[in-house]
Amino acid sequence: MKFPVLVEVKLREGIADPQGATIERALPALGFAGVEGVRVGKAIRFMVEAPDETAARALVTKLCERFLTNPVIEDADITVG
């Protein structure tokens, strides 16, 4: 079976996010007030072939640890199906 997967890669708390900080600093000058705590991560979507959802999740977890994230500074949220 094929399962749709979404992996959200986020910077860990406490890790500086210059891209988010730049967006946040720019917004008031562009007329958008009231936005704070901007953090920019990655949203990776793909299809994975696996016998069941548990196997799909296990494969994606390994994929995240080994390849899609830098575990020193990033965390991944995995959504299968």
Add this chain to the structure above:
Amino acid sequence: MKFPVLVEVKLREGIADPQGATIERALPALGFAGVEGVRVGKAIRFMVEAPDETAARALVTKLCERFLTNPVIEDADITVG
């Protein structure tokens, strides 16, 4: 009130995604079979101050159109709350 917001910025269908294609091409050599259709987008999270959820969503929609996406090649999925 403050609302947590997630904006997922995705490349529109049909727009080439070299980053996703590179991941997909690399995976078999790393021992991960059965992954296809990899698309890499952005996941932007922040807090927005607004009187209610409708107003928050309206503000974020404007923000996406004007600033967070390139509407020629990108789409945004907005989740408020």
